[in-house]
Every structure is written in structure tokens, then in C-alpha cells.
Amino acid sequence: MDVNIDKELLPILESVKDPEIPVLNVIDLGVIREAQRDGQKVHIKLTSTYSGCPAMDVIGDDLERAFAKAGYQTNIALVMSPPWTTDWITERGRQALEKYGVAAPLEESADKAALLDGEKVVACTNCGSKNTRLVSQFGSTACKAMFQCNDCQEPFDYFKCLK
Amino acid sequence: MKPIKELNPTFLTQEENKEHLINYLLETADNYLILGQRLGELCGHGPNLEPDIAITNISLDLLGQVRSFYQYIAQLKANQTTEDDIAFLRKEREYKNVLLVEQPNTDFGYVIVRQYFFDVYNRMFLNALQQSADETLRSLAFKGIKEAAYHERFSGDWLKRLGDGTEESHHRVQQAVDDLWIYTDELFHSTASSKAMMEAGVAPDMLQLREYYYEKVEQLLETATLKVPEVEYFQKGGKKGMHSEYMGRILAEMQYMQRTYPNSRW
Numbered sequence: 177m178d179v180n181i182d183k184e185l186l187p188i189l190e191s192v193k194d195p196e197i198p199v200l201n202v203i204d205l206g207v208i209r210e211a212q213r214d215g216q217k218v219h220i221k222l223t224s225t226y227s228g229c230p231a232m233d234v235i236g237d238d239l240e241r242a243f244a245k246a247g248y249q250t251n252i253a254l255v256m257s258p259p260w261t262t263d264w265i266t267e268r269g270r271q272a273l274e275k276y277g278v279a280a281p282l283e284e285s286a287d288k289a290a291l292l293d294g295e296k297v298v299a300c301t302n303c304g305s306k307n308t309r310l311v312s313q314f315g316s317t318a319c320k321a322m323f324q325c326n327d328c329q330e331p332f333d334y335f336k337c338l339k
Numbered sequence: 340m341k342p343i344k345e346l347n348p349t350f351l352t353q354e355e356n357k358e359h360l361i362n363y364l365l366e367t368a369d370n371y372l373i374l375g376q377r378l379g380e381l382c383g384h385g386p387n388l389e390p391d392i393a394i395t396n397i398s399l400d401l402l403g404q405v406r407s408f409y410q411y412i413a414q415l416k417a418n419q420t421t422e423d424d425i426a427f428l429r430k431e432r433e434y435k436n437v438l439l440v441e442q443p444n445t446d447f448g449y450v451i452v453r454q455y456f457f458d459v460y461n462r463m464f465l466n467a468l469q470q471s472a473d474e475t476l477r478s479l480a481f482k483g484i485k486e487a488a489y490h491e492r493f494s495g496d497w498l499k500r501l502g503d504g505t506e507e508s509h510h511r512v513q514q515a516v517d518d519l520w521i522y523t524d525e526l527f528h529s530t531a532s533s534k535a536m537m538e539a540g541v542a543p544d545m546l547q548l549r550e551y552y553y554e555k556v557e558q559l560l561e562t563a564t565l566k567v568p569e570v571e572y573f574q575k576g577g578k579k580g581m582h583s584e585y586m587g588r589i590l591a592e593m594q595y596m597q598r599t600y601p602n603s604r605w
Contacts, residue, residue: 226403226486227486229399259478259482311389313492314396
């Protein structure tokens, strides 16, 4: 995906986390499409993940606060198109998710097989076994489904593939 | 997907077209608002944890979608109107949702049947809307359809499970199908605004999809060992603002906060 981010702003952007998955910053989540300086003003284009995701408002507020601390005024525009996809989560973000106990999204066909046909392809975040089962297609937040490991019995979240 | 038609750049500069587009957006989006509100009532009241979470997730998706539609309306109106005004400060007659979505959460069977009847329609609708001549609607459809696929999967699975479940679940879900069937036809009714938008290539022709809708729904009912009701008369009125008695109660609850504390924001 084409993003247009001023490198100088990266440290500030990376300090802002997804409030519901605090190990993911907004860069790793892939929701910042543009961040440019114009004097003391910063223009940000933010893409929303799921349309009803309540985290987006909080992320907007957190960005404003983080930039205000660094002496910037922010102008945030929410963009719809092209729509966000889980492919935009960075490799660093995926690793952070797994470590946090949330299985990172699989590619589209494997995701469908896991969520719609009950195939055992999602690996347990605790023991790595793929002998896992879908408990619910819907989880604690709009982006997650609930799984349980049949081997170590660990219940865990799976970040659904959105494409 | 490519639009079926290019929109004339001056299209929205004509007041009449803009008015029709706003009406059309309301006819579409009010369904999401009212169904989202209905499902939200079940938060903490689902039969067990998983459907409870699923239903509130779906509610959240619908409310998220409705916000985008209302924001677009506010932008078109270009006066002081906000998304909150549109959601909370209209009168009953000004809501254009179909009667189906305002029907009450009688029991879990009704919730699932109402949802399935809507989800099948919604997915077909959003699929077609991806070719709208209006760029904003195209992007909203493209985003919404991914969520709608999950919704239909959830309600369809449950409908099968309840229909093909115990004698009690079968009996109760059949009752829900019989009661709610008369509200399905209205989903496909056109209005002056939807016709105008169809001509401009902004709105899909839902009548073309009607046959496919019933084919799909009837097929699932059969899999679920349920009977397709035989009715001659379908109920209508929501798209004209003529609602069932339930609507006033929904609005009373939904608008209470905004009317008690004017200008509060969600």
C-alpha cells in the first residue's frame, strides 16, 4: 500500500497504540495512510479498521494528544477508500500480536477455511499446536474470533483476516 | 468494481437530485440504525455468551455503517446538521427504515429470523452497491460487505440449528418465520427517491434481486426443515415513514439521552 509518512513524525506516531490491543502501535496496525508536516501543523489521514470500531475515536484523540505534547496541531481526516485490510499490519505488528496472545490473521483462503469450514489451521499462541477449534466467530472486539487449543486447552483470540 | 455509469459532475449541484439522494441514503441507513438499536437491546441478555457477543458485534458493525451514511448526509446538507441530529432528533415519520427491522426481540428465534431475512438482503444490496455511480457509496459498500458476509453466516447457521434442532426450537423458529415473512417484500419496494437514484446509476435495481433473494432464503429454510409460509399479502409502510407501534418505543429509548441532555455526543 502507498503511504506517505514524514519520517520525522514516526516516533510520535509509534507512541500511539491501539487502545484495545496496546501492543500494536498505529503504524504497525497500518491505519496511518498519510502524515505530513506543514509548519507546526500535522495533517494525518487515518483509515478505519471495522466501521463500528470504537477504538478509532480514541486513536484520533490519542494522536491529537501525542502531537500536542510535541508542539504540533493536528488535522485528522478519516479516509474510507481504499478500505483497510489486515495485510497492512506490519511484520513487527504480527509478531507483537502473537506474543500478546492474539493469533495473527492468516491469508484469506486459510482464514475462510478456519472460520467458515472449521479447518484446523490457526496455531495456538501458547503452544503452537494447530489442533485448535473455533469457539465463536465473534470475539471481544469486532476484529477478533475466539479459539481454543485442544492440546494445551489455552483459550485465545484470533485476529480475523479482512480483505 | 467499476461503476455501471459515470455520474454527471453537475448531478449533485441540482437541488432535486441532492434531495433524492439524501432520502435514498435515509431509506438505506435507517435500517442499520434501527436494527443496530434492536440488537443492542440484547447486550448482556443473549442466551449464552457467544451469541450475546456476536449479536452486539453485529449491532456495532451496523451502527458503524450508519454513522458513515449519516456523515455523508450531513456533508451533503452542508448546513449545521450533524450525524447525531440525524440519528437522534428526527420524528417517527421521518425515519424510513423497513418494518422488518423494528420488529421486537420476541425470543431468540425471532432475533435470528429477523437477522437472516435482513442479512441476505443486505449482502446482496451492498454487493450491487459496489457499482454505484456515487463514489462515496461505492466505498461504503465495499467496506460494509465484508462485515455483512459474517453476519449472514452467523444468522444462517443459527437458523439451520434452530430449525433442525429440538422439537421446541423448530416450533418456535417456524413461528418466527411465519410472523416475519410478511415484512420481507418491503425490502425490495422502490420509492420516488430510489427510482431517481436508480436512473442515475447511484442505486441498484433491487427488484432484479428479489427473485434471487427468495430463492436463497427458501433454500435455507428447506435445509433447516422449515416451511416457507404461504401468504398473499405483504406488509409495508416503513419506507414512507408509516411504522408499526414498536417504532415509537424504540425511539423513546434511543432518543431519551439526546433529548434530555441536548448536544451530548456519542
